[in-house]
Amino acid sequence: MAKKTRIKAKLKKxxxxxxxxxxxAMLSYQEAEKAKKEVNFITYLVAKVNDKIVYEVSTSQFLSKNPYMKFQFRGAEKGDKIEITWTDLKGETQTSSAKIK
Incomplete structure (x- = not known):
């Protein structure tokens, strides 16, 4: 199982x-063929605050290993919990959360 997603969320203005x-690992079709491993990459990512979706994206094999994402949104307060969930090609899901500072 993959490590948790590291999250930093800051409220400013x-x-x-x-x-x-x-x-x-984000193994694309070419990389997996070279390494003789199974293809696997993140296909869907969603971020929620108070059960409200604030960021949602469908991805492909274009992301690098250990992908870094940065996004902004309005409508949250300090202390609210942000929850990020991603699903990969194998169907594995990983959820991590952090408080907004």
């Missing part, structure tokens, strides 16, 4: 900036 580092 009403805008929350989130930086997240997912721990994943």
């Amino acid at each position: 009403g805008i929350v900036t989130v930086k997240a580092l997912a721990s994943h």
Whole structure:
């Protein structure tokens, strides 16, 4: 199982900036063929605050190993919990959370 996603979320002037580092091998079709391993990469990522989706993305094999994501949104307060969940090609899901500072 992959390590948890590292999340930093800061509120400044009403805008929350989130930086997240997912721990994943992200093996594309070419890389997997060369390494003689199974293809696997993150295909879907969603971020929620108070059960409200604030960021949602479908991805492909274009992301690098251990992908870093940065996004911003409005409508949250300090102390709210942000929860990031991603799903990979094998169907494995990983969820991590952090408090907004």
